[in-house]
Amino acid sequence: MSGEGGEPQAIRKLRPGKLVIASHNPGKVREIAALLEGHGLDVVSAAELDLPEPEETGTTFVMNAELKARVAADLSGLPALADDSGMCVEALGGDPGIFSARWAGERKDFGAAMRLVQDKVDAIDGASRDAHFVCALALAWPDGHVEWFEGRVDGTLVWPPRGDKGFGYDPMFLPEGRDQTFGEMDQDEKHAISHRADAFRQLVAAVF
Template identity: 45%
Template sequence: MTGPQENASQGSGTKLLLATRNAKKLLELQRILDKALGAHAVELVGLADVPSYPEAPETGLTFGENALLKAREGVRYTGLPTVADDSGLAVDALSGMPGVFSARWSGRHGDDKANLDLVLAQIGDVPDKHRGAAFVCAAVLVLPGGKEHLVEGRQAGRLIRTPRGEGGFGYDPIFLGDGQDRTNAELSDEQKDAISHRGKAFRALAKVIAKTLPVTPR
């Protein structure tokens, strides 16, 4: 069986780095680019596919700042046009937190279950009508010549009390988007792409890529 990294990098189009080690995120952007630009118009690679380089800590106070930091580093060390995103969950009852700290809210970066459990515990006494939240994503394209393009996507919804679904990642199992009766983790990849914050941001970025890079479907 072909692995996620191999699937994402098939093709002979313009090579584009997505500054992440998250295989699911890599596949997500590849799906969106294929649909927007044509199959394999862009050869998408991740950090696992390029020579290792020192990754700067995410010290920005906004999603946009962190995304730009990661994309600039990708261009600096690889010379490739680089896409990066930073995204997270903004909970109304937590004054917009965990926000940029979403991936390390529990103190351990990338521990999805611990992060999710902590958020649920923190709003355990909050009535359902006040459990509003939104997923927010900033996505950027930085070119070797120095040009930078920033877009944003947002998905509003609320948090349920018990996780549901096996798909997605992060806080998806407790997030119910507005107008939805299934959590993001209960949706198919295509259904989630259509409504998610990252799907919206990546589709907007795909339009920028189409105008900026030499892309030819095959």
């Protein structure tokens, strides 16, 4: 966790009221809203406020989450929570990583993105199928203060994709110790073990 500029600071508490989820991804907004239930927040998405999607120019998940949160907080005048997450494949040197959404193209075709991951791994003799998801959360206030949190879950890739309950790369990711992909799991079960849930546990413990 850090404050503005990456320097450690005392955790700032988040008061009940309006909070912007700095995302235009409906699936991600639904997951975040569910994880925030019960904390007295009136959640609104960046899309609902017609806020622009900033270009993600950061080189890490944390940098991109902070960039998105700062822009949303500045433009809305409200606290804003941004998530930057992605799947990192060991055999691909950590790709698609921070470029996970971009691998799906402007049309957000994650079917094609999953196929691209599979094809690249298949092209490597004896490639490991180990992968992990990372989720970085950045909580920004209009005065520029930022807190961030990072979660992770490990697993392996499966092919063909299984399930239609998640989004993104969920159908091809089998979390460690489980027999269902994220795409097959009920959302409550996924929320209990996911990278996003890990990051949210840290956030909730710190700011509420």
